[in-house]
Amino acid sequence: xxxLAALIRRDIRIALRVGGGxxxxxxxxxxxxxxxxxxxxxxxxxxSRLGPAILWxxxxxxxxxxxxxxxxxxxxxxxxxxxxxxxxxxxLACAAxxxxxxxxxxxxxxxxxxxxxLLLNLDMIATAAVALTLLAGTPALTFTGMIGAALAVTLHRxxxxxxxxxxxxxxPVLIFGVAAxxxxxxxxxxxxxxxxxxxALSLVSLVIGPFAAAxxxxxxxx
Amino acid sequence: MTLxxxxxxxRFLALTARVLPWLAAATIILxxxxxxxxxxxxxxxxxxxxxxxxxxxVPNAWLSMFVWGVMxxxxxxxxxxxxxxxxxxxxxxxxxxxAFTFLALLTGSLWxxxxxxxxxxxxxxxxxxxxxxxxxxxxxxxxRAVDDPxxxxxAAAVLTLVGAINLxxxxxxxxxxxxxxxxxxxxxxxxxxxxxxxxxxxxxMAVAFTLLFVTLHLAAMRNEILRRRVRSLQMMQASRxxxxxxxAAGSREDNASKEAGAA
Amino acid sequence: xxxxxxPYASFIVASYAAVALVIAILIGWxxxxxxxxxxxxxxxxxxxxxxxxxxxxxxxx
Amino acid sequence: xxxxxxxxxxxxxxxxxxVRGGREVFAGLDFAAGSGEAVAVVGRNGSxxxxxxRLIAGLLVPAAGTxxxxxxxxxxxxxxxxxxxxxxxxLKPALSVAENLTFWADFLGGELFDAVESLAKVGLDHAIxxxxxxxxxxxxxxxxxxxxxxxxxxxxxLDEPTNALDVAGQDMxxxxxxxxxxxGGMIVAATHAPLGxxxxxxxxxxxA
Numbered sequence: 001x002x003x004l005a006a007l008i009r010r011d012i013r014i015a016l017r018v019g020g021g022x023x024x025x026x027x028x029x030x031x032x033x034x035x036x037x038x039x040x041x042x043x044x045x046x047x048s049r050l051g052p053a054i055l056w057x058x059x060x061x062x063x064x065x066x067x068x069x070x071x072x073x074x075x076x077x078x079x080x081x082x083x084x085x086x087x088x089x090x091x092l093a094c095a096a097x098x099x100x101x102x103x104x105x106x107x108x109x110x111x112x113x114x115x116x117x118l119l120l121n122l123d124m125i126a127t128a129a130v131a132l133t134l135l136a137g138t139p140a141l142t143f144t145g146m147i148g149a150a151l152a153v154t155l156h157r158x159x160x161x162x163x164x165x166x167x168x169x170x171x172p173v174l175i176f177g178v179a180a181x182x183x184x185x186x187x188x189x190x191x192x193x194x195x196x197x198x199x200a201l202s203l204v205s206l207v208i209g210p211f212a213a214a215x216x217x218x219x220x221x222x
Numbered sequence: 223m224t225l226x227x228x229x230x231x232x233r234f235l236a237l238t239a240r241v242l243p244w245l246a247a248a249t250i251i252l253x254x255x256x257x258x259x260x261x262x263x264x265x266x267x268x269x270x271x272x273x274x275x276x277x278x279x280v281p282n283a284w285l286s287m288f289v290w291g292v293m294x295x296x297x298x299x300x301x302x303x304x305x306x307x308x309x310x311x312x313x314x315x316x317x318x319x320x321a322f323t324f325l326a327l328l329t330g331s332l333w334x335x336x337x338x339x340x341x342x343x344x345x346x347x348x349x350x351x352x353x354x355x356x357x358x359x360x361x362x363x364x365x366r367a368v369d370d371p372x373x374x375x376x377a378a379a380v381l382t383l384v385g386a387i388n389l390x391x392x393x394x395x396x397x398x399x400x401x402x403x404x405x406x407x408x409x410x411x412x413x414x415x416x417x418x419x420x421x422x423x424x425x426x427m428a429v430a431f432t433l434l435f436v437t438l439h440l441a442a443m444r445n446e447i448l449r450r451r452v453r454s455l456q457m458m459q460a461s462r463x464x465x466x467x468x469x470a471a472g473s474r475e476d477n478a479s480k481e482a483g484a485a
Numbered sequence: 486x487x488x489x490x491x492p493y494a495s496f497i498v499a500s501y502a503a504v505a506l507v508i509a510i511l512i513g514w515x516x517x518x519x520x521x522x523x524x525x526x527x528x529x530x531x532x533x534x535x536x537x538x539x540x541x542x543x544x545x546x
Numbered sequence: 547x548x549x550x551x552x553x554x555x556x557x558x559x560x561x562x563x564x565v566r567g568g569r570e571v572f573a574g575l576d577f578a579a580g581s582g583e584a585v586a587v588v589g590r591n592g593s594x595x596x597x598x599x600r601l602i603a604g605l606l607v608p609a610a611g612t613x614x615x616x617x618x619x620x621x622x623x624x625x626x627x628x629x630x631x632x633x634x635x636x637l638k639p640a641l642s643v644a645e646n647l648t649f650w651a652d653f654l655g656g657e658l659f660d661a662v663e664s665l666a667k668v669g670l671d672h673a674i675x676x677x678x679x680x681x682x683x684x685x686x687x688x689x690x691x692x693x694x695x696x697x698x699x700x701x702x703x704l705d706e707p708t709n710a711l712d713v714a715g716q717d718m719x720x721x722x723x724x725x726x727x728x729x730g731g732m733i734v735a736a737t738h739a740p741l742g743x744x745x746x747x748x749x750x751x752x753x754a
Binding site: 009 | 603625636638640
Binding site for chain 1: 369
């Protein structure tokens with residue numbers, strides 16, 4: 001346990017120090033959301049209808065685009081070799097790294113959601129619904145995105161390739177995340193059904209993500 | 223005292239230490255006068271008492287642009303004149319400018335709520351300030367992304383100047399976009415027709431906030447110079463260790479273990 | 486002295502309070518930063534690391 | 547050093563064949579090292595010195611052959627009882643010297659030795675709070691060596707360990723290796739330069 005705690009602590013520390021990218025994700029989120037009205041027009045009624053979709057897209061892109069360095073940095077400086085050799089199972093180490101990333105880069109997105117909800121003319125309940133669905137759904141994004149980050153190490157390519165690989169995998173999360181928040185705002189569905197599916201997706205990705213990432217990393221070593 | 227004299231950081235620090243108390247005192251006095259006058263100002267016949275928000279909103283909005291102007295001049299100083307303090311000035315100004323811009327947005331939104339019924343309206347003026355705020359944050363992210371300040375300085379200077387050129391273009395586009403979608407903005411400040419009873423406190427507050435910025439900026443520049451000294455001393459310490467490492471073990475051991483305990 | 490701030494008093498008070506708070510944070514940040522930098526310089530000097538000029542790094546006057 | 551030695555250990559490989567990117571690097575390689583022995587792997591560039599170390603570390607899978615550690619800890623794999631010191635330092639420039647070292651100590655676990663004393667041994671003890679990014683290449687290597695001292699592992703796999711070290715650093719390092727061997731440890735080092743300690747030579751890839 002101390003080993004995993006140490007890994008989480010280290011990754012969060014690096015993310016928050018100079019040169020770390022934790023807050024750039026939030027800034028990206030903010031920028032994407034601010035761009036939307038320029039494309040669809042400043043009509044507040046329209047914006048409040050599109051609000052959950054815009055917020056979800058922004059959060060999706062922000063959390064995936066910050067992921068591509070998740071394993072790359074450790075691979076480049078040799079840390080990944082030592083992590084692979086250690087007495088901690090690689091699956092757990094991967095899960096710890098993803099958790100650290102979610103804490104440093106995913107949580108701030110959720111904290112920023114109310115402010116952005118204000119810009120998009122969402123009322124209190126709608127904003128709370130979006131924040132709640134993001135809280136339940138972003139772990140799924142991080143843990144599926146982690147697979148792409150591991151593949152990026154294997155293939156020696158990051159950036160866009162990773163996005164192309166991972167974005168299709170995140171479609172279910174997007175569907176049920178937006179559906180659950182829309183259910184609160186306009187109905188006619190209940191909030192419960194899509195939200196529980198969203199939670200289930202998160203739980204499944206918590207299991208699949210680390211195993212797939214570890215398998216990919218093991219084969220990618222050279 | 224010319225600009226050349228200020229090039230020496232040590233002399234700059236000495237000057238700062240002498241000037242800062244006076245600046246702070248002047249800021250406090252002017253702020254007090256401004257706040258007093260703002261409290262006495264009459265209500266607007268249309269907006270009622272909410273017009274009082276103007277006395278802090280407008281100075282913050284003015285500073286949000288003024289600080290970018292200061293940073294642009296400092297960036298010219300970095301790129302063209304290679305003034306050694308220019309990038310210090312640019313770096314120190316960014317977070318302060320971002321804070322004032324944030325306040326302009328916040329007070330604007332609090333002012334807008336009684337007027338529009340919502341906290342946020344994609345009004346041309348507010349939207350432009352929001353974009354300015356994003357650019358401040360981006361600039362701060364750039365400063366933070368690179369460990370070596372002198373390397374970050376060039377990139378930040380280019381970005382600041384590009385921003386300065388782009389800001390009017392952005393403002394124009396946003397205005398155009400806005401009129402495309404809705405009639406002109408809701409708040410109608412009479413411009414120069416503003417009544418004297420509003421204008422004087424507003425001017426006093428604007429000057430007071432500008433002084434506040436100058437005070438904070440000088441203090442932040444001083445911190446930045448000291449931070450760079452810490453950095454260069456640490457680098458010296460690192461390189462000195464290479465020579466002394468063979469004989470060091472004994473004499474410094476108790477010192478080191480004490481530090482590790484603290485960590 | 487009492488002012489009548491009308492029906493929107495809370496917005497006026499909130500905006501003044503927000504400005505006061507943010508400026509207080511700025512001042513606090515600047516002062517704490519100054520203290521921590523001078524502190525670190527002093528520690529470095531105690532360890533015998535000095536500047537080339539031989540002058541104290543924290544010396545201001 | 548007492549805790550290291552659970553009786554005599556023996557690290558050996560038989561009939562090792564290594565294929566990288568479709569190309570056979572070496573085949574039919576045998577090697578062995580007992581407690582207190584060092585093996586210096588020599589050979590020309592590209593002969594597979596690094597590959598051999600990575601095979602032992604479990605970072606590569608041999609195309610044929612076996613590697614075993616007899617007499618080691620029964621519940622741990624070979625890789626978990628190895629230290630691997632590669633070309634890359636596994637250090638984070640944003641973290642301080644102490645943070646880097648204590649992270650690896652906490653993460654790798656097992657039997658630990660005091661981090662500050664290890665730093666003193668490699669001559670980095672008064673850089674404890676400096677960011678690792680400020681260190682020179684030689685100093686970073688010293689910090690990596692401190693990891694070998696802090697976290698106890700019986701097998702050291704060293705890839706060009708003396709790279710970037712100055713003469714004093716090489717002497718210091720030779721002393722550390724001797725200490726490790728005296729405690730019953732084993733060393734497999736890929737090297738061009740002389741190691742500075744008594745070692746058995748393992749030549750791969752023909753005559754240099």
